Amino acid sequence: MRENPNYNEIYYQHTTSHSQVIDIVTEQVVPLSELDAPIDWERLFGNAYPVEIEIGSGKGRFLLEASKRHPKVNYIGVERAQKYVELTRERFEKHIRHFGVDRTSGAFSNVRLVRTDANYFLTRYVPEMSVQAYHIYFPDPWPRKRQRKRRIFRNRDFLEALTRTLTSEGGRLYIVTDHAEYFQEIQERFTDLSTLRSVDAALRPDSDITTHYEMKYVLEGRPIYRAVYEKVMS
Numbered sequence: 001m002r003e004n005p006n007y008n009e010i011y012y013q014h015t016t017s018h019s020q021v022i023d024i025v026t027e028q029v030v031p032l033s034e035l036d037a038p039i040d041w042e043r044l045f046g047n048a049y050p051v052e053i054e055i056g057s058g059k060g061r062f063l064l065e066a067s068k069r070h071p072k073v074n075y076i077g078v079e080r081a082q083k084y085v086e087l088t089r090e091r092f093e094k095h096i097r098h099f100g101v102d103r104t105s106g107a108f109s110n111v112r113l114v115r116t117d118a119n120y121f122l123t124r125y126v127p128e129m130s131v132q133a134y135h136i137y138f139p140d141p142w143p144r145k146r147q148r149k150r151r152i153f154r155n156r157d158f159l160e161a162l163t164r165t166l167t168s169e170g171g172r173l174y175i176v177t178d179h180a181e182y183f184q185e186i187q188e189r190f191t192d193l194s195t196l197r198s199v200d201a202a203l204r205p206d207s208d209i210t211t212h213y214e215m216k217y218v219l220e221g222r223p224i225y226r227a228v229y230e231k232v233m234s
């Protein structure tokens with residue numbers, strides 16, 4: 001628990017040179033660098049609905065189901081792997097075709113996919129106290145000892161950005177993992193933060209929406225660990 005990942009400018013130049021914001025419905029793709037930082041959510045979405053961010057959205061299962069269920073919530077999926085960004089686009093495309101969704105109806109206009117590194121995005125582009133919820137499901141556990149420094153929850157800038165950008169009016173952080181040791185570490189790290197308090201994990205709405213990894217691991221019979229944190233009013 002001592003190491004801090006080496007997120008330096010070279011790392012960011014490498015991982016973010018292709019950063020993009022993707023509107024899945026209109027297929028409009030804008031380089032992230034063309035947006036003013038911090039991002040004006042209202043301008044981006046054309047409405048003032050609350051914003052929720054999924055970090056490491058993978059194949060986009062949660063993003064699709066949640067955005068369909070809550071059209072008056074804006075969802076951002078942050079994913080750094082191009083392969084998963086493409087799979088997410090395909091998932092939405094298939095859904096739109098299969099169910100004959102009218103692209104002009106406003107369906108899924110509440111979703112943007114951001115292909116970039118989550119730490120880069122949060123520390124530079126997300127405005128203070130502007131996020132209603134963060135969803136972090138099955139964060140990479142980097143189980144080998146020498147790789148653990150890559151764990152996203154070890155990054156102090158990331159933790160600071162998470163808490164700073166959550167709204168004080170009930171801003172929540174939802175975490176699910178199958179990795180007991182990483183779960184323990186995450187909980188210990190949050191115990192040290194006065195800005196977040198742990199609340200009953202049963203309070204997670206939409207817990208019936210499973211991610212790809214959750215479905216896979218539940219089928220394998222692995223135990224699943226869940227935590228919910230709430231921003232403390234300051």
Ligand SMILES: C[S@@+](CC[C@H](N)C(=O)[O-])C[C@H]1O[C@@H](n2cnc3c(N)ncnc32)[C@H](O)[C@@H]1O
Pocket residue numbers: 055056057058059078079080081084116117118119136137138139140152211212213214
């Ligand atoms: C184990 S997968 C979980 C995917 C999905 N949340 C699920 O539960 O099915 C972790 C995902 O996080 C993404 N990821 C890891 N670190 C990231 C980072 N710093 N920024 C953005 N995405 C990241 C990976 O590319 C991968 O898609």
